[in-house]
Amino acid sequence: MLQNPVQATAPTVLKVHRPSTVDLIAAELRKAIYSGALQVRAPLREVEIAGQLGVSRSPLREAAQRLVQEGLLTAHPGQGLRVAYVDEDRLDDLFEARIAVESHAARMIIDRNDDDAIAAVEKALARLKEAAEGDDARAIGDADLDFHLALVQAAGNAHLTQYMSTLVIETRLASYSSKEGYVVRRDVTPTYHAIVDALKAGDGDAAADAIREQLAAAVDRLTGKLAERGVEVDTVAEEAKPADGYSLGPIGQ
Amino acid sequence: MLQNPVQATAPTVLKVHRPSTVDLIAAELRKAIYSGALQVRAPLREVEIAGQLGVSRSPLREAAQRLVQEGLLTAHPGQGLRVAYVDEDRLDDLFEARIAVESHAARMIIDRNDDDAIAAVEKALARLKEAAEGDDARAIGDADLDFHLALVQAAGNAHLTQYMSTLVIETRLASYSSKEGYVVRRDVTPTYHAIVDALKAGDGDAAADAIREQLAAAVDRLTGKLAERGVEVDTVAEEAKPADGYSLGPIGQ
DNA sequence: CAGTGGCTTGCTGTCGACAATCATACACGC
DNA sequence: GCGTGTATGATTGTCGACAGCAAGCCACTG
Numbered sequence: 001m002l003q004n005p006v007q008a009t010a011p012t013v014l015k016v017h018r019p020s021t022v023d024l025i026a027a028e029l030r031k032a033i034y035s036g037a038l039q040v041r042a043p044l045r046e047v048e049i050a051g052q053l054g055v056s057r058s059p060l061r062e063a064a065q066r067l068v069q070e071g072l073l074t075a076h077p078g079q080g081l082r083v084a085y086v087d088e089d090r091l092d093d094l095f096e097a098r099i100a101v102e103s104h105a106a107r108m109i110i111d112r113n114d115d116d117a118i119a120a121v122e123k124a125l126a127r128l129k130e131a132a133e134g135d136d137a138r139a140i141g142d143a144d145l146d147f148h149l150a151l152v153q154a155a156g157n158a159h160l161t162q163y164m165s166t167l168v169i170e171t172r173l174a175s176y177s178s179k180e181g182y183v184v185r186r187d188v189t190p191t192y193h194a195i196v197d198a199l200k201a202g203d204g205d206a207a208a209d210a211i212r213e214q215l216a217a218a219v220d221r222l223t224g225k226l227a228e229r230g231v232e233v234d235t236v237a238e239e240a241k242p243a244d245g246y247s248l249g250p251i252g253q
Numbered sequence: 254m255l256q257n258p259v260q261a262t263a264p265t266v267l268k269v270h271r272p273s274t275v276d277l278i279a280a281e282l283r284k285a286i287y288s289g290a291l292q293v294r295a296p297l298r299e300v301e302i303a304g305q306l307g308v309s310r311s312p313l314r315e316a317a318q319r320l321v322q323e324g325l326l327t328a329h330p331g332q333g334l335r336v337a338y339v340d341e342d343r344l345d346d347l348f349e350a351r352i353a354v355e356s357h358a359a360r361m362i363i364d365r366n367d368d369d370a371i372a373a374v375e376k377a378l379a380r381l382k383e384a385a386e387g388d389d390a391r392a393i394g395d396a397d398l399d400f401h402l403a404l405v406q407a408a409g410n411a412h413l414t415q416y417m418s419t420l421v422i423e424t425r426l427a428s429y430s431s432k433e434g435y436v437v438r439r440d441v442t443p444t445y446h447a448i449v450d451a452l453k454a455g456d457g458d459a460a461a462d463a464i465r466e467q468l469a470a471a472v473d474r475l476t477g478k479l480a481e482r483g484v485e486v487d488t489v490a491e492e493a494k495p496a497d498g499y500s501l502g503p504i505g506q
Numbered sequence: 507c508a509g510t511g512g513c514t515t516g517c518t519g520t521c522g523a524c525a526a527t528c529a530t531a532c533a534c535g536c
Numbered sequence: 537g538c539g540t541g542t543a544t545g546a547t548t549g550t551c552g553a554c555a556g557c558a559a560g561c562c563a564c565t566g
Contacts, residue, residue, distance in 0.1 A: 020330045021519080022318060045547070056521050058311065061549090065275060065315045066322040071412075077273045078527050080548055093412040100357035100413060108349070159324075159346040160353060163416060274549080298517075309551050314519090331557050333518055 025053060025063035033072055033083060034169050040176045041085045044073075070166045072173065086174040088223060094174060095215045098167050102148060102215075103208035105155035105164075106195070110204045117154035118199050124150035125192055132186055137236040140184045145171060147192065178222045183237045185221065278306060278316035286325055286336060287422050293429045294338045297326075307503040323419045325426065339427040341476060347427060348468045351420050355401060355468075356461035358408035358417075359448070363457045370407035371452050377403035378445055385439055393437045398424060400445065431475045438474065 032038045050060045064081050067073040074084050086094065109117045124147040131143035145168045152164040175182050191214045198207035285291045303313045317334050320326040327337050339347065362370045377400040384396035398421045405417040428435050444467045451460035 018330050020328055022328070043547095047547080056519095057548095058314075058520060061311075062315050062318045065318045069319040069322040071415075075273055075275070077271055078548065079529085090412070093410045096357075096361070096410050097412040097416070100353055104349075104353035104357065157346045157349050159343070159350040162324075163350070296517095300517085309549095310518095311550060331518065332559090 021055065021059050022063045022066070025055065025059055026066045028053065029063060029067055030072065030169055033067075034172050036172075036176060036182075038083050040083050040173060043080055043082045046080070070169075072166070072169060084170075084173060086170065086177040091174050091177075091219060091222060094167065094170055095219050098148070098164075098171070099208075099212050099215055101160055101164055101167065102151055103211045105152040105157070105160060106199060106207035106211060107204040108155040108157070109151075109199060110202050110207065113202070114154070114156075117156070118196070120154045121147070121151050121199060122196055125189075125196055128192065129189055132189060135236060137182060137184050140186070140236060141172070141175065141182070144184065151195075174222055178224070180222070180224050181237060183221070185217075186236055191217070274308065274312050275316045275319070278308065278312055279319045281306065282316060282320055283325065283422055286320075287425050289425075289429060289435075291336050293336050293426060296333055296335045299333070305503070324423060325419070337423075337426060339423065339430040344427050344430075344472060344475060347420065347423055348472050351401070351417075351424070352461075352465050352468055354413055354417055354420065355404055356464045358405040358410070358413060359452060359460035359464060360457040361408040361410070362404075362452060363455050363460065366455070367407070367409075370409070371449070373407045374400070374404050374452060375449055378442075378449055381445065382442055385442060390435060390437050393439070394425070394428065394435070397437065404448075427475055431477070433475070433477050436474070438470075444470070 029038070038044060044064075046057045046060055046064075050057045053060065064073055065075075068075050068081070072084055073081050075081050109121075124143075128140075128143040128147050131139045134140070149161075149164055149168050153161050155161075191210065194210040195207055195214065198204075198210055282291070291297060297317075299310045299313055299317075303310045306313065317326055317328075321328050321334070325337055326334050328334050362374075377396075381393075381396040381400050384392045387393070402414075402417055402421050406414050408414075444463065447463040448460055448467065451457075451463055
């Protein structure tokens with residue numbers, strides 16, 4: 001090599017990662033979608049949202065484009081932005097993608113014999129069991145999704161974790177899109193134990209199968225196929241949220 | 254059901270999907286990164302890029318945020334946008350994600366016994382073999398990535414396909430980030446045949462193993478571990494592209 | 507001569523305003 | 537009465553401009 005462009009200075013302190021305004025707005029929008037403050041298929045008027053956030057339209061639109069890329073918002077020229085709607089085809093694709101990511105995460109954990117990771121997943125399962133004892137459908141749903149996200153996070157792959165974060169929010173979106181309304185099963189824990197047991201046993205295929213079974217059941221519930229077949233399960237429903245009057249918190253200082 | 258909200262009108266024609274300006278710009282930026290016109294770690298000055306594209310800064314910035322979300326660009330406050338740099342940690346995560354997606358795609362194809370899908374993959378392999386006979390490193394690399402993308406496309410999952418598209422571009426970015434320069438192996442085809450053979454044989458585990466082996470070798474090559482270990486492989490290198498003077502085509506009418 | 511301080515320059519980040527486009531409601535004609 | 541055409545209102549898409557921040561250069565000081 002003619003020139004050796006060495007690192008100018010070995011950084012003693014990691015460079016501070018100050019979040020940009022667009023980061024904050026995007027996070028706020030995701031939270032709003034995840035919590036249902038922004039309803040499915042609802043058009044979001046930019047001046048209104050920007051006003052609530054205390055920013056101008058420009059950074060809001062930039063942040064919105066990130067969610068478009070994630071598939072959480074859709075943009076049709078002239079019609080502006082709408083919260084995405086998860087139809088049946090996309091639902092299948094979404095859960096198939098989740099199977100790919102989650103089962104691979106399980107295999108990664110098993111291949112590494114990562115006890116800490118398994119412990120983290122068990123902790124998430126404990127929180128789910130605790131939530132399932134209550135009647136708050138939203139809390140149960142949160143704990144459910146948190147479990148799946150924790151599984152992927154435990155695999156320690158930042159790339160997959162970010163993708164999974166999007167998949168989680170889109171799953172919640174699918175729940176909102178369901179004609180059955182927002183319903184969660186209460187008796188979910190047995191299937192989850194199967195996943196954790198497979199992790200402990202170091203059986204990747206069993207873990208993958210358990211995840212597949214778990215998610216396939218979720219798809220059936222969301223598409224209403226369980227009801228069609230007359231299957232009765234113990235479910236908890238959530239009242240529809242206030243139609244409007246939602247307000248997003250202003251961007252932190 | 255009390256109310257049956259039937260589809261208002263069965264759409265006889267599919268709704269036209271007119272691409273927005275932001276779509277076009279984002280696609281142009283991706284192409285520029287993929288082709289190397291925008292070099293790794295290069296800061297992109299907005300006025301300049303916007304001028305070349307014949308648009309204002311606003312839509313350019315919005316499009317750029319999409320690429321930020323994809324991980325193709327990075328945004329540090331006050332310092333603007335830079336083409337992302339794939340360091341070693343991220344490289345590992347990237348290829349592990351590719352293993353997750355591609356091996357699952359293979360399993361999907363096998364589970365469905367989808368002969369058309371296998372035919373499509375074989376077609377991509379044929380194109381790769383044809384390119385490998387030449388000395389154009391870029392063409393070989395394109396055909397290589399096309400093969401992997403074709404594999405995922407053949408699985409027929411739009412969600413995974415979109416994710417894979419990003420992974421493909423980021424892989425190209427990793428090649429540019431490599432200190433070895435842009436180098437491709439010429440004798441890749443045996444490993445690819447193993448993948449296709451496993452697809453034909455309907456052996457999902459074998460396909461997954463072949464993909465893992467293939468991608469692990471790619472990581473070794475990109476990190477220079479092959480050279481360290483003194484492994485000699487038949488490679489084709491590409492001259493470094495013109496440092497600047499790149500110009501992006503204007504947005505189509 | 508090395509290090510520090512301030513200045514300057516360029517760019518980004520954000521804003522307000524204009525023009526183009528779409529949806530809605532209404533009037534008209536068949 | 538139904539469909540078509542038109543007018544209106546609102547919202548988006550785009551632009552140019554200003555303020556604020558960061559990097560780089562130069563002069564100054566120890």
